[in-house]
Amino acid sequence: xxxxxxxxxxxxxxxxxxxxxxxxxxxxxxxxxxxxxxxxxxxxxxxxxxxxxxxxxxxxxxxxxxxxxxxxxxxxxxxxxxxxxxxxxxxxxxx
Amino acid sequence: xxxxxxxxxxxxxxxxxxxxxxxxxxxxxxxxxxxxxxxxxxxxxxxxxxxxxxxxxxxxxxxxxxxxxxxxxxxxxxxxxxxxxxxxxxxxxxxxxxxxxxxxxxxxxxxxxxxxxxxxxxxxxxxxxxxxxxxxxxxxxxxxxxxxxx
Numbered sequence: 001x002x003x004x005x006x007x008x009x010x011x012x013x014x015x016x017x018x019x020x021x022x023x024x025x026x027x028x029x030x031x032x033x034x035x036x037x038x039x040x041x042x043x044x045x046x047x048x049x050x051x052x053x054x055x056x057x058x059x060x061x062x063x064x065x066x067x068x069x070x071x072x073x074x075x076x077x078x079x080x081x082x083x084x085x086x087x088x089x090x091x092x093x094x095x
Numbered sequence: 096x097x098x099x100x101x102x103x104x105x106x107x108x109x110x111x112x113x114x115x116x117x118x119x120x121x122x123x124x125x126x127x128x129x130x131x132x133x134x135x136x137x138x139x140x141x142x143x144x145x146x147x148x149x150x151x152x153x154x155x156x157x158x159x160x161x162x163x164x165x166x167x168x169x170x171x172x173x174x175x176x177x178x179x180x181x182x183x184x185x186x187x188x189x190x191x192x193x194x195x196x197x198x199x200x201x202x203x204x205x206x207x208x209x210x211x212x213x214x215x216x217x218x219x220x221x222x223x224x225x226x227x228x229x230x231x232x233x234x235x236x237x238x239x240x241x242x243x244x245x
Contacts, residue, residue, distance in 0.1 A: 028115035
């Protein structure tokens with residue numbers, strides 16, 4: 001049985017259908033994969049300026065918008081200087 | 096294996112309130128300010144009046160902005176169908192409030208169950224309970240096998 005239980009209280013990366021990347025601590029979820037993220041930040045990727053982190057706080061994301069949820073290795077993540085990362089933002093998904 | 100499974104379930108139940116259901120959070124957000132973004136990119140800023148299990152919501156004193164963020168409207172009250180929502184942003188303080196409420200509910204449930212367990216000790220003598228008690232003397236509907244097994 002696939003479940004999100006193992007991610008609870010861990011910092012995760014969420015990719016949304018519109019291409020947004022949000023990191024936050026998974027505070028909870030439900031049967032429809034709706035997800036509660038605390039202390040969340042959006043990571044805005046750009047080729048010119050490096051990654052900008054926008055604080056969002058407590059977020060409730062609807063499950064049908066979620067493309068991917070992955071656990072973050074916090075130690076590795078903190079060792080990365082986001083301002084040095086240059087990347088195209090993800091495009092929204094295409095139907 | 097079944098034993099291990101049972102133990103795992105018990106421990107996860109014991110720690111259950113660590114996780115907050117999205118709908119519990121939403122219910123606790125009543126009368127609180129929130130930002131709602133729809134799938135089409137429009138956003139609605141307002142106070143939550145009511146919500147249901149589909150995440151249909153009503154907001155009051157709403158500032159609506161279009162997807163580009165260059166135009167906005169003031170709306171006294173509006174209803175948003177849950178299926179059109181992309182995400183909701185709610186006050187940070189809400190998570191702790193919900194967790195505290197869950198802990199209170201759990202403590203209340205625990206003490207209620209505790210009273211029950213001590214009552215169950217009397218079961219054999221004075222208090223015929225569902226199942227076993229009814230079998231005694233009364234017409235029974237195939238209840239005996241189960242009664243003995245327990």
